[in-house]
Amino acid sequence: MNKQKSLKDALSHIKNGDTVMVGGFGASYPFMLLEGLLATDVGELTIIANSMGHEAFVTLMEAGKVSSVITTFLKGNPVVLKMYADNPDSVTIIPQGTFAERIRAGGAGIPGFYTPVGVGTFVEEKKEKRTFADKDCLLETALKADVALIHASVADKWGNCLMRGTTKNFGAMMPAAADYTIVEAEEIVPVGGIDPELVTVPHIHVDAIVKVGE
Amino acid sequence: MNKQKSLKDALSHIKNGDTVMVGGFGASYPFMLLEGLLATDVGELTIIANSMGHEAFVTLMEAGKVSSVITTFLKGNPVVLKMYADNPDSVTIIPQGTFAERIRAGGAGIPGFYTPVGVGTFVEEKKEKRTFADKDCLLETALKADVALIHASVADKWGNCLMRGTTKNFGAMMPAAADYTIVEAEEIVPVGGIDPELVTVPHIHVDAIVKVGE
Amino acid sequence: MLDVKNFIAKRVAYELNDGDVVNLGIGIPSLVANHVPKGKRVFVQTENGILGQGPAPATGQEDKAILDASSAFTTVLPGGKFYDSAGSFGLIRGGHVDVTVLGALQVDERGNLANWHIPGKMLVGIGGAMDLVTCAKKVIVAMEHTAGGKAKIMKKCTYPLTAPGVVDVIITEMGVIDVTEKGLVLREIAPWATVEGIQAITEAPLKVSDNLKDIPTI
Amino acid sequence: MLDVKNFIAKRVAYELNDGDVVNLGIGIPSLVANHVPKGKRVFVQTENGILGQGPAPATGQEDKAILDASSAFTTVLPGGKFYDSAGSFGLIRGGHVDVTVLGALQVDERGNLANWHIPGKMLVGIGGAMDLVTCAKKVIVAMEHTAGGKAKIMKKCTYPLTAPGVVDVIITEMGVIDVTEKGLVLREIAPWATVEGIQAITEAPLKVSDNLKDIPTI
Numbered sequence: 001m002n003k004q005k006s007l008k009d010a011l012s013h014i015k016n017g018d019t020v021m022v023g024g025f026g027a028s029y030p031f032m033l034l035e036g037l038l039a040t041d042v043g044e045l046t047i048i049a050n051s052m053g054h055e056a057f058v059t060l061m062e063a064g065k066v067s068s069v070i071t072t073f074l075k076g077n078p079v080v081l082k083m084y085a086d087n088p089d090s091v092t093i094i095p096q097g098t099f100a101e102r103i104r105a106g107g108a109g110i111p112g113f114y115t116p117v118g119v120g121t122f123v124e125e126k127k128e129k130r131t132f133a134d135k136d137c138l139l140e141t142a143l144k145a146d147v148a149l150i151h152a153s154v155a156d157k158w159g160n161c162l163m164r165g166t167t168k169n170f171g172a173m174m175p176a177a178a179d180y181t182i183v184e185a186e187e188i189v190p191v192g193g194i195d196p197e198l199v200t201v202p203h204i205h206v207d208a209i210v211k212v213g214e
Numbered sequence: 215m216n217k218q219k220s221l222k223d224a225l226s227h228i229k230n231g232d233t234v235m236v237g238g239f240g241a242s243y244p245f246m247l248l249e250g251l252l253a254t255d256v257g258e259l260t261i262i263a264n265s266m267g268h269e270a271f272v273t274l275m276e277a278g279k280v281s282s283v284i285t286t287f288l289k290g291n292p293v294v295l296k297m298y299a300d301n302p303d304s305v306t307i308i309p310q311g312t313f314a315e316r317i318r319a320g321g322a323g324i325p326g327f328y329t330p331v332g333v334g335t336f337v338e339e340k341k342e343k344r345t346f347a348d349k350d351c352l353l354e355t356a357l358k359a360d361v362a363l364i365h366a367s368v369a370d371k372w373g374n375c376l377m378r379g380t381t382k383n384f385g386a387m388m389p390a391a392a393d394y395t396i397v398e399a400e401e402i403v404p405v406g407g408i409d410p411e412l413v414t415v416p417h418i419h420v421d422a423i424v425k426v427g428e
Numbered sequence: 429m430l431d432v433k434n435f436i437a438k439r440v441a442y443e444l445n446d447g448d449v450v451n452l453g454i455g456i457p458s459l460v461a462n463h464v465p466k467g468k469r470v471f472v473q474t475e476n477g478i479l480g481q482g483p484a485p486a487t488g489q490e491d492k493a494i495l496d497a498s499s500a501f502t503t504v505l506p507g508g509k510f511y512d513s514a515g516s517f518g519l520i521r522g523g524h525v526d527v528t529v530l531g532a533l534q535v536d537e538r539g540n541l542a543n544w545h546i547p548g549k550m551l552v553g554i555g556g557a558m559d560l561v562t563c564a565k566k567v568i569v570a571m572e573h574t575a576g577g578k579a580k581i582m583k584k585c586t587y588p589l590t591a592p593g594v595v596d597v598i599i600t601e602m603g604v605i606d607v608t609e610k611g612l613v614l615r616e617i618a619p620w621a622t623v624e625g626i627q628a629i630t631e632a633p634l635k636v637s638d639n640l641k642d643i644p645t646i
Numbered sequence: 647m648l649d650v651k652n653f654i655a656k657r658v659a660y661e662l663n664d665g666d667v668v669n670l671g672i673g674i675p676s677l678v679a680n681h682v683p684k685g686k687r688v689f690v691q692t693e694n695g696i697l698g699q700g701p702a703p704a705t706g707q708e709d710k711a712i713l714d715a716s717s718a719f720t721t722v723l724p725g726g727k728f729y730d731s732a733g734s735f736g737l738i739r740g741g742h743v744d745v746t747v748l749g750a751l752q753v754d755e756r757g758n759l760a761n762w763h764i765p766g767k768m769l770v771g772i773g774g775a776m777d778l779v780t781c782a783k784k785v786i787v788a789m790e791h792t793a794g795g796k797a798k799i800m801k802k803c804t805y806p807l808t809a810p811g812v813v814d815v816i817i818t819e820m821g822v823i824d825v826t827e828k829g830l831v832l833r834e835i836a837p838w839a840t841v842e843g844i845q846a847i848t849e850a851p852l853k854v855s856d857n858l859k860d861i862p863t864i
Contacts, residue, residue: 026717097735097777192506311517311559406724
């Protein structure tokens with residue numbers, strides 16, 4: 001049950017063509033895992049992450065590993081802008097709340113839900129509309145992935161994760177929506193070292209743990 | 215900002231005909247608030263609660279205060295069974311997970327969502343069906359209420375609630391789905407007395423706090 | 429004298445795999461946790477908000493904020509987590525429960541399950557059963573083979589369904605029966621039972637596995 | 647010399663009510679928290695996961711796990727709460743944010759808002775703006791009245807919309823403008839502005855409130 005692995009072993013599960021969710025909001029991205037991913041041979045990845053603006057994503061895309069992107073924010077990444085210019089279908093921009101809810105839905109068995117967010121904008125293109133209490137809403141569907149990469153403040157050996165403060169963000173929901181989850185943790189503690197009231201991600205969604213800096 | 219009130223003042227907000235959500239799963243019902251409600255003049259209430267089996271609900275129904283019920287479990291309450299026999303439309307029985315998700319949806323601005331739960335059973339009656347990835351699903355809608363009554367382990371004076379262990383259940387989501395929330399708390403502490411990582415219900419959803427036993 | 433309930437519960441426990449997340453219903457299923465073989469670790473989920481349920485607390489150690497889905501005092505093991513109901517049913521409905529074990533009023537050869545209401549009797553409600561059996565990866569029905577001498581394993585359920593086509597395995601004091609596309613297949617048989625004897629108390633026709641085994645009685 | 651940004655932010659702060667849950671966008675809106683009048687308490691929500699954001703931490707007190715939506719170090723006040731993104735946007739989309747304050751590229755007389763993309767320029771993305779303006783109870787646009795001499799308050803937005811018909815109030819260094827069913831109504835005017843002067847830099851026609859007041863400059 002000890003899921004602690006070397007970076008290389010943990011990442012060896014990722015295959016060509018995988019859809020990879022990456023936790024983080026501004027900061028709290030799993031930078032060590034992203035660097036590790038850069039050193040692997042895999043490519044043609046679909047990346048699902050809140051923002052593409054971080055250097056880590058720029059580098060990954062410059063290396064030609066990314067074939068499509070689902071995100072809320074592109075600023076700071078010239079490569080994704082070029083990708084969008086060349087092939088708009090390869091870059092999907094969605095509202096941040098819809099992004100969060102679609103990932104939660106993916107993990108919670110909800111294939112689709114309605115939201116008024118995006119009505120009357122480019123977001124509604126190709127989406128079904130339906131009215132609830134006189135309010136137009138869009139049908140949004142669940143997002144799932146082959147792999148989730150997340151950063152935790154503390155993990156135990158089984159993979160329970162505590163994500164402190166504002167580091168929870170999307171990484172808290174991604175593991176339930178992914179088939180295989182790799183956690184990089186700042187600290188690794190024995191099982192029982194995290195209060196059951198403070199577990200952000202339960203171990204059952206986690207498959208591999210890497211210690212940051214190792 | 216101190217929301218601590220007498221039981222009577224707190225309950226005075228409830229009106230005839232209100233829809234009232236009541237937190238609790240097996241135990242952890244707000245028994246003091248339910249007893250207080252029994253002593254008021256209000257009636258024609260719609261009760262939304264996980265189970266009708268507790269004595270507190272039996273008494274409330276015997277007193278003629280309840281005109282309809284949305285629940286997952288009736289066992290132990292002969293009054294609700296008679297109500298169902300007399301007028302099936304007054305008692306809505308729904309699956310527990312759908313119950314939880316509809317309340318969450320009510321608080322999170324999601325007017326409707328799809329779930330496979332209930333397909334091929336009485337639950338699907340009158341509901342729209344739709345297929346996602348070859349799986350039949352039902353359209354379920356958000357549940358909202360005029361009032362939520364919940365029990366907390368600890369509340370601060372603003373209304374932040376800590377619900378320990380298994381007492382979170384439905385009461386954790388009901389306040390966001392209700393216009394007015396009354397909390398009974400075992401302990402009331404100054405603001406700042408609950409760790410921001412441990413707040414189950416934030417104060418912005420809470421309108422009145424009553425100390426259990428006072 | 430044979431303790432039927434614990435015999436069934438024990439056989440169910442052998443059906444679980446190391447690392448499984450399991451939800452155990454009331455009655456016979458609730459006994460399964462006592463029989464998990466050494467060397468296997470399963471994580472018990474309770475729909476009222478625990479992942480990693482432990483044993484009942486010692487007298488004097490009860491905590492009224494830590495109850496199971498039947499409102500009995502329980503504990504959480506190291507490595508566990510508490511959930512609110514949206515989280516708990518998110519776990520269930522997201523397909524993260526590997527095995528759900530529950531009782532039945534009737535099961536039929538198509539895996540249809542009826543476990544919530546007998547027409548004409550008092551209405552009980554449905555609780556979390558529909559969520560569990562619709563969404564768990566594997567559904568095990570653990571029950572006595574008959575009720576008051578009447579068959580419970582049917583050609584077609586006559587009671588209102590909890591969910592259609594969801595049951596994977598039926599475990600009774602008589603045997604272990606797989607629900608397959610070709611109907612019910614007897615995979616294991618209790619030492620005190622015969623194939624003919626089981627068929628006589630089973631409404632649906634039973635196929636017999638080429639590899640029929642005895643249920644271990646240890 | 648007039649500090650336009652803080653003048654606008656201060657006027658926005660007066661628009662808030664005691665007890666409001668507010669979300670403050672980047673730029674001018676982020677300055678609003680510094681100007682909340684004594685005696686009013688507002689609760690600042692950050693979409694990355696804080697309810698009850700406090701001031702920037704003192705040097706040496708920074709915690710890399712407590713950042714605002716722009717990734718700057720921040721703090722949480724006593725009585726606050728941390729959220730994951732489903733919770734944080736549940737709060738936003740559930741209509742629990744009383745006021746969202748944000749900048750705009752264009753606003754028009756129907757309350758349409760364009761604040762995410764100028765056609766032909768680099769694509770930025772949309773972040774949480776659509777969620778906030780669609781679901782908050784009140785939307786205040788806080789911005790400089792013009793951009794490079796060009797009008798931003800339009801008859802009809804020409805840039806792609808963030809959301810249609812959502813803006814309630816526009817606050818600039820020139821005045822306070824309400825978006826009403828009858829169009830834009832100038833409610834307050836800065837001491838250095840005239841109605842004609844404001845109209846000259848505003849594409850949409852402005853009605854003038856019967857009760858036009860000066861923006862207080864204290």
